[in-house]
Amino acid sequence: MSAPIVRLDHIRVGEDAAILEDIDLEVHAGHFLGIVGPNGAGKSTLLSVITGLISPSAGHIDLFGRCLGRLNRRRLLRQVGYLSQMHAHEDHLPLRVACVVRMGLAGYDAPLWRRTRDTDQIAEALEAVGMLKHAQTDFRLLSGGQKQRVRVARALVRRPKLLLLDEPSAAMDAPGQEKLYQLLRGLCEERGMSVIMVDHDVAAISAYVDSVACLNKRIHYHAIKGERIPDTIWKHMYGEHVHMVRHDSHCIGCGPEGKRA
Amino acid sequence: MMDFLASPVMLAALLPAMLIAMISAAMSVMVVAHRLSFLTVGVSHATLAGLGLAVFFALPLLPTATMAAIAVALLLAAMPRRSGIGEDVGTGLLFAGAMALGVLLISSADKYDVDLFGMLFGNILTVSQDDIRWLWLTAAVVCIGMLFAARAWWMIAFDAATASAGGVPVRLYRGLLYTVVALTVIMCVKLAGIVLTTGLLVLPAACAWFWGRSPVVLWLLSSIFALAGTLAGLMISYHHDLPSGASVVITLCMIFALSWSVAWLKQRAL
Numbered sequence: 001m002s003a004p005i006v007r008l009d010h011i012r013v014g015e016d017a018a019i020l021e022d023i024d025l026e027v028h029a030g031h032f033l034g035i036v037g038p039n040g041a042g043k044s045t046l047l048s049v050i051t052g053l054i055s056p057s058a059g060h061i062d063l064f065g066r067c068l069g070r071l072n073r074r075r076l077l078r079q080v081g082y083l084s085q086m087h088a089h090e091d092h093l094p095l096r097v098a099c100v101v102r103m104g105l106a107g108y109d110a111p112l113w114r115r116t117r118d119t120d121q122i123a124e125a126l127e128a129v130g131m132l133k134h135a136q137t138d139f140r141l142l143s144g145g146q147k148q149r150v151r152v153a154r155a156l157v158r159r160p161k162l163l164l165l166d167e168p169s170a171a172m173d174a175p176g177q178e179k180l181y182q183l184l185r186g187l188c189e190e191r192g193m194s195v196i197m198v199d200h201d202v203a204a205i206s207a208y209v210d211s212v213a214c215l216n217k218r219i220h221y222h223a224i225k226g227e228r229i230p231d232t233i234w235k236h237m238y239g240e241h242v243h244m245v246r247h248d249s250h251c252i253g254c255g256p257e258g259k260r261a
Numbered sequence: 262m263m264d265f266l267a268s269p270v271m272l273a274a275l276l277p278a279m280l281i282a283m284i285s286a287a288m289s290v291m292v293v294a295h296r297l298s299f300l301t302v303g304v305s306h307a308t309l310a311g312l313g314l315a316v317f318f319a320l321p322l323l324p325t326a327t328m329a330a331i332a333v334a335l336l337l338a339a340m341p342r343r344s345g346i347g348e349d350v351g352t353g354l355l356f357a358g359a360m361a362l363g364v365l366l367i368s369s370a371d372k373y374d375v376d377l378f379g380m381l382f383g384n385i386l387t388v389s390q391d392d393i394r395w396l397w398l399t400a401a402v403v404c405i406g407m408l409f410a411a412r413a414w415w416m417i418a419f420d421a422a423t424a425s426a427g428g429v430p431v432r433l434y435r436g437l438l439y440t441v442v443a444l445t446v447i448m449c450v451k452l453a454g455i456v457l458t459t460g461l462l463v464l465p466a467a468c469a470w471f472w473g474r475s476p477v478v479l480w481l482l483s484s485i486f487a488l489a490g491t492l493a494g495l496m497i498s499y500h501h502d503l504p505s506g507a508s509v510v511i512t513l514c515m516i517f518a519l520s521w522s523v524a525w526l527k528q529r530a531l
Contacts, residue, residue, distance in 0.1 A: 051426035077428035084422040093294055093419055096474045100419065109413035109429045138474055154423070164426070 003065030004028050005162050005194040006050060011059035019045050021218050023059070029161070030192040032185060034205045037215040038238050043198040044085055046215065047164045050196070051082055064161065078106045081160035083151050083168050085198075090147075091140050097150050098122055098135040104154035125157040126150075128183055130176075144171035152180065156187075163187070165197040169204070177201075181208040202229075265499050274385045274505070277396050278491050281385075281452045281461070284400050286487030287407060288445040289466035290479050294418040297442060298463050300337060303352035304446045305458040307333035307359035312380060313366030323395045327447045333359060334443035338436050383454030383506025385495075392451060399444050406441040410434050415476055452491075453506035460510035465490070468517050471524035490516050 004026040011023040020042045027033050035043050048054040050061065052073050061068040063076045081104070090100075101122050102108060126132040129149040134142065139150060148171050155163060163184070169177040185208045187193045199205050202212060206225075214221040214233055221233040265271055292301055311329025315322045333355050340351040367377070379387060388396075413434045416424040425431045442462075449458040465487035466479065473479035494509030501508075 048426075053422060053425055074428035074430065077426060080426065080428075082423055082426035084420065084426070086422060087420065089296070089421075090419050092296070094470055094474055094479070095419070095476075099475045103412075103416050103419055104423075104427075106427070109416055109424070109427075109434075112408045112411055158427075 002029065004062070005031075005064060006196070007060075007062040008050070009060040009062075011046075011049060011056045011061065013042070013045055013049060013054060013056050015057055018217060020049070020056075023219060025213065025219065027162075027194050027196060029194055030188050031211070032188045032195045032209045033197070034202070034209040034212045035196065035198045035215055036200065036202045036205075036212060041216040041237070043215055044166050047082070047166050047196065047198060050164060051077060051080060078158070079161045081155035081158055081163040083155045083165045085166040085170075087147075087151070093139075095139050096135070097126070097131060097137050097139050097142070100139050100150055101125055101135075101153045101157050104157040106158040106160075121157055121159065125153040128156060129153045130179065145173055145176055148172055149176065149180075159191075161193060163193055163195045163197075165195065167198055167200070169199060169201070177204060181205060184208065265496050268499065270386055271495065271499050274388060274495065275492075277388050277393055278385050278452055278495055278505075278509075279488060280396060280400055281448050282465075282487040282491035283484055284403050284445055285449050285461040286465040286484040287480055288403065288442060289462045289464070289487070290469065290476070290483050291411075291414050291418070291438060292442060292462045293466035293470060294415065295438065297439075298459060299349055299352050300334070300439070301442065301446055301459045301462045303337060303356040303359075304330050304334050304443050305450060305455050306356045308447060308450055308455055309363030309380075310359035310366070311363075313363035316370045317366040323392065323447070326450070327399070327444065329359070330443040330447050331440055334439040335436060338439040379454070380450065381454050381456050382504055383450065383452050383457060385452045385505050388451060396448055396451065399448050403441050403444050403448075406437060406444075410437050410441075411476075414438055453510055457506050457510045460513060461487070464510070464513035464517055468513070468520045471520045486513070486516055486520075 006025065006027040008023050008025040011020060011025075012018055013020040023046065035046065037043050045054060049056055050063070052061075052068055064079060066072060066076060068076060104125075105118060105121065107114070123132060123135070126135055129152050131146065131149050131153060134146065134150075139147065142150065148168065152165070152168055155165065165184075169180055172180065181204070184195050184197065188195055188210075197205065197209070206212065209225065211222060211224045212229065213219050214223070214229060214237055216237045220236055221229055223229045292298060308326045308330050310333075311326035312322065314320060314329065315325035336355060337348065337351050340346065340348070340355075376384065376387065378384075413424070413429050416427075416429055417431055417434060417438075421431050445462065446458055449461045453461050465483040468486040469479045469482035473482050490513035491509050494512035495505055497503060497512065498505040498508035
């Protein structure tokens with residue numbers, strides 16, 4: 001069996017009050033992993049650790065079979081597409097959608113004398129998220145859901161081997177969410193791309209992912225496709241007052257007001 | 262117009278002024294994209310500390326001011342991360358501190374032959390051959406920095422976290438950006454002075470922001486606005502015997518007001 005695309009070995013973040021502790025995880029080529037957990041569980045931190053944005057206080061990270069170190073970080077991360085949860089400054093820049101997506105091309109940061117225009121790749125990424133007709137639109141004028149689709153296209157445009165998505169369906173309508181999950185499933189199957197996606201809605205993603213990791217500081221349970229996550233795990237992650245609701249064959253944790261956890 | 266071009270003083274000032282306009286226009290797009298307007302205020306005022314050091318210790322003026330500006334810019338790049346205080350607080354602190362140091366050093370010097378009014382408000386008409394050589398050297402360094410890092414700077418301006426996650430060394434490029442901004446500030450001080458330099462580093466891009474929708478167009482428009490504003494400003498300065506730096510900045514302000522009005526009317530018409 002080939003080396004995993006991502007291998008996390010006893011990862012710990014934080015010293016006294018750990019944000020993540022004892023995280024062991026392997027993701028192979030073509031695998032679609034969903035990560036669920038309550039707010040503050042360390043889901044985004046886990047993605048930041050994989051991309052080297054946060055250095056773990058203990059443990060070891062391998063990407064594409066190589067140790068993620070200072071010297072090879074740049075080369076390894078060129079094969080990674082990433083969608084962050086934070087979008088603080090982007091509305092300040094007057095850029096067309098195509099320009100925004102172009103910034104996601106691997107090697108876009110090369111000096112100006114190197115050609116990086118690849119209109120086919122940009123059109124392909126925009127087409128995949130259903131935003132090709134908006135390629136010349138001012139990014140600032142798009143709705144929240146449309147902006148999120150463009151961000152996904154920016155993560156896809158470099159044709160990464162590993163895609164890390166932090167709540168990609170945020171601000172998207174239900175059909176948009178479903179199309180996104182279908183697209184990601186297709187990329188895993190057709191291109192062998194590995195996807196790690198943080199999401200809150202386990203019911204929505206369970207039909208598409210290969211496995212779901214339940215995270216709250218540490219991975220409490222790693223369920224494979226079709227497997228029911230035990231009620232005790234949900235209660236352990238979200239608290240004793242969580243009511244359990246069945247949806248198809250899946251289990252969804254609900255808060256006292258009936259909100260999905 | 263012909264009077265203006267026939268004047269040997271104006272003709273000598275025109276080339277360095279246009280060079281400064283081109284470089285400041287290119288960098289102003291990055292200054293506005295990265296929201297570094299206040300940084301340019303801090304760095305330009307910090308040059309007074311450099312001037313103070315040059316006067317007090319009898320050092321060469323422009324190189325000392327350049328070193329002081331770069332040092333302050335790099336301190337500002339590192340300060341927020343290291344100290345946990347905001348960049349605006351750091352800028353205000355260094356701006357006031359450097360200004361005070363400059364004033365103390367200059368007033369303590371036995372004698373000095375620095376044109377302080379020219380340094381504060383700019384005077385491109387008194388540019389010397391040494392100044393021109395220094396301007397060309399600085400312009401070359403800024404151009405190389407831009408050719409090398411412009412795309413990475415755009416990525417960082419748009420989304421620094423994603424850029425970093427994609428392997429872009431954000432801290433390195435940010436340090437380079439602050440250094441190049443500091444060099445551009447030093448160039449602009451010759452034309453607009455310490456007090457008015459921010460105008461040259463903000464206004465051309467601010468005008469372009471209404472019309473450009475891609476990095477290349479923003480740079481082109483910013484350059485056109487900067488060249489037009491500088492030429493018109495110098496002509497106004499010549500014909501009405503006004504300070505050149507202030508004339509250029511006020512012309513750019515008028516172009517900004519015009520751009521804003523036209524964009525607002527266009528938006529209302531839609």
